[in-house]
Amino acid sequence: MQSSTATPQSPASAAGPGGRRLGRRIRVRPAPRGRNRRRELAGLGYATPTAVVVGLLFLAPLVLVCWMSVNHWPLLGSPSVNFPHNYTSVADDSLIGNAAWFTVKYTLVTTVVLFAVALGLALLVQHPRPGVALLRTAFFLPAAVGFATASLLFLGLLSNAIGPVNPLLQDLGLINKPVDWITGSPGGALGSTVTLVTWRFAGFNMLILLTGLQAIPSELYEAARMDGANRLQTLRRITLPLLRPTIALVLIMMITGSLLAFDQFYILTKGGPDNSTTSVVMIIVRDAFVRFDLGAAAALSVVVLGILVLLNVLQLSLLRRREER
Amino acid sequence: MIRSRPRAVRRVLGAVLATFALTVSAACSSGGGSHTAGSGGSGSGSGGAAKGVTITLWTRAATQSQTQALVDAYNSSHANHVVITSYPNDQYPAKIASAAGARSLPDIFTSDVVFAPNYAAQGLWTDVSSRFASLSFKDKVAPSFIKAATNGGKLFAVPHDLDLSVMYYNKTLYKQAGLDPTKPPTTLAEYAAQARAVAKLGGKVHGTYEGGNCGGCIEFTTWPSIWADGGQVMNADGTTSSIDSPQATAVYQIYRSLFADGTMAPGAKQEDGTTWLSALQAGEIGIAPGPSSWLNLIEQKGVDIGVAPIPGVNGGTSTFVGGDVAGISATSKNADAAWDFLSWCLDDQAQVQVVAKLHEIIARTDLAQNQYAVKDPNVVTINQVLAKGQTPYALNFNATYNDPQSPWTTTLRGAFFGPSLAGALSSGQTAITASLKQQG
Numbered sequence: 001m002q003s004s005t006a007t008p009q010s011p012a013s014a015a016g017p018g019g020r021r022l023g024r025r026i027r028v029r030p031a032p033r034g035r036n037r038r039r040e041l042a043g044l045g046y047a048t049p050t051a052v053v054v055g056l057l058f059l060a061p062l063v064l065v066c067w068m069s070v071n072h073w074p075l076l077g078s079p080s081v082n083f084p085h086n087y088t089s090v091a092d093d094s095l096i097g098n099a100a101w102f103t104v105k106y107t108l109v110t111t112v113v114l115f116a117v118a119l120g121l122a123l124l125v126q127h128p129r130p131g132v133a134l135l136r137t138a139f140f141l142p143a144a145v146g147f148a149t150a151s152l153l154f155l156g157l158l159s160n161a162i163g164p165v166n167p168l169l170q171d172l173g174l175i176n177k178p179v180d181w182i183t184g185s186p187g188g189a190l191g192s193t194v195t196l197v198t199w200r201f202a203g204f205n206m207l208i209l210l211t212g213l214q215a216i217p218s219e220l221y222e223a224a225r226m227d228g229a230n231r232l233q234t235l236r237r238i239t240l241p242l243l244r245p246t247i248a249l250v251l252i253m254m255i256t257g258s259l260l261a262f263d264q265f266y267i268l269t270k271g272g273p274d275n276s277t278t279s280v281v282m283i284i285v286r287d288a289f290v291r292f293d294l295g296a297a298a299a300l301s302v303v304v305l306g307i308l309v310l311l312n313v314l315q316l317s318l319l320r321r322r323e324e325r
Numbered sequence: 326m327i328r329s330r331p332r333a334v335r336r337v338l339g340a341v342l343a344t345f346a347l348t349v350s351a352a353c354s355s356g357g358g359s360h361t362a363g364s365g366g367s368g369s370g371s372g373g374a375a376k377g378v379t380i381t382l383w384t385r386a387a388t389q390s391q392t393q394a395l396v397d398a399y400n401s402s403h404a405n406h407v408v409i410t411s412y413p414n415d416q417y418p419a420k421i422a423s424a425a426g427a428r429s430l431p432d433i434f435t436s437d438v439v440f441a442p443n444y445a446a447q448g449l450w451t452d453v454s455s456r457f458a459s460l461s462f463k464d465k466v467a468p469s470f471i472k473a474a475t476n477g478g479k480l481f482a483v484p485h486d487l488d489l490s491v492m493y494y495n496k497t498l499y500k501q502a503g504l505d506p507t508k509p510p511t512t513l514a515e516y517a518a519q520a521r522a523v524a525k526l527g528g529k530v531h532g533t534y535e536g537g538n539c540g541g542c543i544e545f546t547t548w549p550s551i552w553a554d555g556g557q558v559m560n561a562d563g564t565t566s567s568i569d570s571p572q573a574t575a576v577y578q579i580y581r582s583l584f585a586d587g588t589m590a591p592g593a594k595q596e597d598g599t600t601w602l603s604a605l606q607a608g609e610i611g612i613a614p615g616p617s618s619w620l621n622l623i624e625q626k627g628v629d630i631g632v633a634p635i636p637g638v639n640g641g642t643s644t645f646v647g648g649d650v651a652g653i654s655a656t657s658k659n660a661d662a663a664w665d666f667l668s669w670c671l672d673d674q675a676q677v678q679v680v681a682k683l684h685e686i687i688a689r690t691d692l693a694q695n696q697y698a699v700k701d702p703n704v705v706t707i708n709q710v711l712a713k714g715q716t717p718y719a720l721n722f723n724a725t726y727n728d729p730q731s732p733w734t735t736t737l738r739g740a741f742f743g744p745s746l747a748g749a750l751s752s753g754q755t756a757i758t759a760s761l762k763q764q765g
Contacts, residue, residue: 075425075447076655094756095730160592161600183538183595270597270729272538274738278730289419291724291763292447294426 212246482652523611553637563719
C-alpha cells in the first residue's frame with residue numbers, strides 16, 4: 001500500500017489534497033504508455049490464476065448454493081423455484097434446534113480448551129532452550145495427520161472391543177470396568193471429541209501463537225523485569241495485549257472451525273448417543289444425502305454461512321475498535 | 326537487456342501455453358473418442374443384448390459376495406464384461422446421491438430394497454417394465470421386491486439378492502445349558518427363557534445380543550415378531566406409523582427385560598452394526614436374531630449354529646425380506662447390455678448354479694426346492710420362512726428408520742434402554758409419522 005505513493009499516479013488518483021502535495025514534492029515523469037500497458041498486463045497475469053481459482057472454487061459454488069436454496073432441486077431433472085419453502089423447512093426440522101444448541105456448546109468448550117492448551121504450549125516453547133526444538137516438533141506433529149485419519153485413530157484407541165485405552169486405565173487402577181468413551185454417554189462423546197480436536201489442532205495453533213509471541217520485542221520483557229514485574233504481570237501487561245491480533249486470528253479460526261464441525265462427529269460418534277452430538281453440518285449432510293432434499297440442505301448452508309459472516313464481522317470489528325483505542 | 330528478457334520470457338511462456346493447450350485438447354479428444362467407441366459398442370437398438378460392452382456396477386459391501394459371484398459367472402460366459410465397485414454400507418446412499426447429482430452414475434446400481442421406493446420416485450433408474458414383462462418367469466420373482474421397485478405403475482429395478490432375518494442359536498451352548506438343541510423357541514417368551522438359561526453359564530457367555538444403536542438392525546430383527554402376532558409397524562403406503570401398538574409393546578417389553586437383567590450382552594447398547602457379526606461368530610452368544618446371509622460366515626468360524634424362524638410373542642413366525650434390488654441407472658448409455666446382465670441373474674441357471682449353490686436365498690419362488698437347498702436343513706428353514714415374510718414399504722425409509730439421526734433410532738433406544746417403554750413408543754410413533762410424511 002505504501003509503495004503506491006512513490007509510484008506514478010494517474011491524474012484522477014492524485015486529484016485530492018494529498019495527491020497535490022505529493023505532486024509538488026516529487027516530480028515523477030509519466031511512464032511511457034507502452035510500459036504502463038505492460039505493467040497492467042503483468043498485473044493482470046499475476047492476478048488471473050487467483051481470480052480463476054476464487055471464481056471457480058468459491059464464487060461459482062456460492063452463487064450455485066444460493067440458487068439451489070430457492071429451488072426444489074431433484075437429484076436428476078430440472079429444478080423449479082419454490083422460495084421460501086426451503087427456508088421455512090429449516091425451521092420445521094425437529095433436529096435443527098438440538099443440533100444448533102449442541103454446535104454452540106461444542107464451539108464454546110472446544111474454543112476455551114483448545115486455546116488454553118495452544119497458548120500454554122506456545123508459552124512453554126517460547127524461548128530457545130535445550131530440547132525446545134524437539135518439543136515444538138512433537139507438539140506440531142499431530143497436525144501432520146489428516147483429520148479423518150485422526151478421528152479413525154481415536155475410534156480405534158477408545159474402542160471398547162479393540163482399543164488399548166481401557167486396558168491401560170484398568171491396569172493403572174483408574175477405572176474398575178471398561179468405559180464406553182464414545183457412545184456410552186453424551187458427556188463421554190463430547191469429551192472424546194474435544195480431546196481428539198485438541199490433540200489434532202493444539203500444535204498448529206501453538207505455532208501461530210508462537211509467531212505472535214516471537215514478534216514481541218525482547219526489550220519490553222527486559223524493561224518489565226527491570227521494573228520488577230513478575231511473570232503474571234508480564235503476561236497480563238505485555239504478552240497478551242501485544243498478542244491480541246494473533247489471538248484474534250486464532251479465535252476466528254477456532255470458532256469458525258467448530259461451528260462447521262463435521263468429520264469428527266461423522267466418524268467418531270455418528271451424532272450419538274441419541275443425537276446428543278449431532279452438529280449443524282451433519283443436518284446439512286443428512287438433508288442432502290439421506291433425505292435427498294438438496295434445496296433444504298442449500299438453504300441451511302446459506303443460513304450457516306450468514307451466521308458465520310456475521311460472527312466474523314463482529315469479531316473483526318471488535319478487534320479493530322480495541323486496536324484504535 | 327531489461328527489455329529483451331520479458332520478451333524472451335513471453336516467448337517461452339507462449340510456447341509452454343501452446344504445448345499445454347495441445348496436450349489438453351489431445352487428451353480431451355482421445356477421452357471423447359474412447360467414450361464414443363465404448364458406448365457405440367452397446368448398440369442403442371432395442372433388439373437383443375449388446376456384445377463386448379463394459380458394464381459398470383455399484384453395490385454395497387454387505388451384499389458384495391453374492392453380486393461378485395454372479396458377476397464372475399456372467400463374465401466367464403459372456404462377451405460383455407461387468408466391472409463391480411463396492412462401497413461401505415453407510416456411505417453407499419450418499420455415494421449414489423452425489424453421483425446422481427453429478428450425472429455420473431454407473432450403468433447398474435444395486436440398492437437396499439427398503440430404499441428402492443425413494444430411488445424409483447427420484448427417477449434414478451430406467452423404466453424396465455416392458456423388458457421385465459417379456460421374461461417367462463416374471464410372475465415367479467419375489468413380489469415384495471417388485472412392489473418396492475415400482476412407482477407410478479412402472480417397474481424400475483429387479484430383485485438382485487435376498488437376505489432374511491432369522492434366529493441363530495448356538496447348539497454347543499444349548500447343550501451346556503441343558504437345553505435341547507433340536508428345539509429352538511417357538512414363541513418370543515421361549516426365546517427369552519432359553520437366552521436366560523444360556524446366560525447362567527456365566528463367564529464371557531451371554532444369553533442374547535442385538536444391534537441396540539442401529540435402526541436397520543432392530544427393524545430387521547424385531548419387526549417380524551410384531552408381524553407374527555398380527556401387528557403392523559406402519560400402513561401399506563408407508564405414510565403413518567403404528568409402532569405404538571399392543572403387539573410392539575409386548576415384543577419390546579421382552580427385549581428390554583433381557584437387557585435390564587443382563588441376559589443381553591452389555592455391548593448391545595452401543596452396537597451400531599459394525600461388530601454385530603463378530604459378536605455371533607465369537608460363539609459366546611446363546612441365541613440372537615440376525616441376517617440369513619451370515620449363516621456361512623458363522624459356520625466358517627467353527628460355531629455349531631442352528632437356524633430357526635423369528636417367533637412372535639404368542640407363536641407364529643415371520644421374517645423381514647431384505648436384500649438388494651438392481652436397476653439400470655437413468656443416465657446409462659448401455660441399457661441393453663445392462664439388462665442382459667440383470668435378466669441373466671434371474672434365470673434358472675444363475676439362480677440355482679450360482680446363488681443356491683452358495684447357500685444364499687434365491688429370488689425366484691418357483692426354484693425354492695432346488696438341489697442345493699434341500700440338502701441343508703438350515704437353508705430349508707430359511708426358504709420356508711420366506712413365504713411368511715414382509716418387506717416394509719415407505720418412500721422416506723432411510724431418513725425415518727435407518728439413518729443414525731432417524732426418529733426410529735431414537736424410538737428403539739427408548740424402547741430398549743429408556744425409562745419408559747410406553748413413552749418411547751408413543752412419542753416415537755408421532756415423530757416417525759411426521760418423518761414418513763416428509764417426501765423431500
